[in-house]
Amino acid sequence: SSVNQVLYQRVSEKVNKRESIAGLLGKYVRNTGIVAMIVFALSAAILPSFTALLLGEEWRITGHYIQFLLPWLLFVLLNTSINFLPDVFGRQRTYLFFEIAYVLLRLLSLWIGIKTGSMGDAVMLFSAVGAVVLLSEMIWFYRMVRTYEREIEVC
16 A cells, blocks of 8 residues: 555665654554554444345344454554565565464464354454464564664664
């Protein structure tokens, strides 16, 4: 997205100049997170009923499945806007391992759900695994930024 490109450019410029980026990233993630949580909470409250109203009562279960996916989608939104940080700090190799684990764990979660015969379990497990991996990535991103901030503080 254009916001992602602008954020990437601003962070890269600041890192090249050895300037602080914690405030910029923190403000962006915090503000995006607050707005997203409000929108997602409101969406979760109405999704099954809205889906049934829009598509018919037999589609209500689809609204529940979308509800199950909302935690993962929240982390997708937050993570994708800052997932350029490994590029900025030259940590692409480690990030590749995160992404491989992300794909494999989501496939495993779907397989488990299919084996148990429950679409709901598959969707919930997929969402939970995705959210946990993306949260882990975001913690890693935070630590990367914190390490950078300490390095420029010393200089």
